[in-house]
Amino acid sequence: MSAAFLQVEGLKVSYGHIEAVKGIDLQLHEGQITTLVGANGAGKSTTLLALSGLVKKAAGRVTLQGQDLSALPPHKIVSAGMVQVAEGRATLTTLTVRENLELGAYTRRDGRAQRMDDLERIYALFPRLKERADGLAGNLSGGEQQMLAIGRALMAKPRVLLLDEPSMGLAPIIVQDIFRTLREINKGGLTIFLVEQNVRQALKIADRAYVIETGRIVLEGSGQELLRDPKVQDAYLGG
Numbered sequence: 411m412s413a414a415f416l417q418v419e420g421l422k423v424s425y426g427h428i429e430a431v432k433g434i435d436l437q438l439h440e441g442q443i444t445t446l447v448g449a450n451g452a453g454k455s456t457t458l459l460a461l462s463g464l465v466k467k468a469a470g471r472v473t474l475q476g477q478d479l480s481a482l483p484p485h486k487i488v489s490a491g492m493v494q495v496a497e498g499r500a501t502l503t504t505l506t507v508r509e510n511l512e513l514g515a516y517t518r519r520d521g522r523a524q525r526m527d528d529l530e531r532i533y534a535l536f537p538r539l540k541e542r543a544d545g546l547a548g549n550l551s552g553g554e555q556q557m558l559a560i561g562r563a564l565m566a567k568p569r570v571l572l573l574d575e576p577s578m579g580l581a582p583i584i585v586q587d588i589f590r591t592l593r594e595i596n597k598g599g600l601t602i603f604l605v606e607q608n609v610r611q612a613l614k615i616a617d618r619a620y621v622i623e624t625g626r627i628v629l630e631g632s633g634q635e636l637l638r639d640p641k642v643q644d645a646y647l648g649g
């Protein structure tokens with residue numbers, strides 16, 4: 411077994427007296443999609459916020475390819491290659507699609523030519539964004555805004571992409587589209603950590619999966635194993 415690409419050990423996060431994440435361990439392997447699924451309030455977003463450095467860890471260690479990210483501020487975590495897709499499709503609605511994508515590259519130190527190459531790659535992945543490149547992001551549909559948020563995160567050249575419920579609020583057919591695109595991005599070699607309440611869809615595309623309940627990991631396995639697990643079926647897949 412190869413060493414984990416991203417390793418999370420003993421992560422704890424508290425909000426005042428509430429311990430939202432109670433000492434969890436996660437391992438992400440390079441080139442895989444790993445998912446963390448669970449009900450509303452289980453601690454999924456808190457886990458991601460802690461990885462991105464946006465909430466304080468009460469305990470725990472996060473290492474990416476051996477580099478300890480635990481104490482770094484958010485922008486250094488992004489520069490180190492761990493990039494979270496903006497939540498709730500928080501695109502900047504008064505900027506154009508292209509401007510939003512270009513903003514995603516703000517932490518990069520490479521040249522304009524490379525950024526333009528990446529922009530073209532993202533347009534190839536999301537042709538709809540290319541068509542609407544000069545339009546305001548605020549005029550995009552919900553699904554298109556989610557794609558823009560993903561595209562913007564890709565412009566930061568992540569080594570691992572973090573997503574918090576990209577399916578939220580979207581029609582099932584759009585969700586399938588988004589998940590198909592995540593698979594495609596992953597086939598290009600990118601490691602993905604997907605947090606979802608849409609357990610069925612997330613397990614379907616995941617290589618590895620963890621189930622979180624009230625701040626603790628209660629099950630782990632391959633996506634396929636967990637799809638077949640009676641406990642998962644009872645609790646999350648409607649039996």
Ligand SMILES: Nc1ncnc2c1ncn2[C@@H]1O[C@H](COP(=O)(O)OP(=O)(O)O)[C@@H](O)[C@H]1O
Pocket residue numbers: 425428430448449450451452453454455456457
């Ligand atoms: N800013 C906050 N202040 C206090 N409690 C919070 C805050 N954010 C989340 N919580 C609590 O922490 C727990 C985990 O929340 P969260 O990580 O958002 O769960 P999930 O993303 O799985 O729905 C819940 O009990 C929630 O009410």
Ligand SMILES: [Mg+2]
Pocket residue numbers: 454455456574
């Ligand atoms: Mg959440």
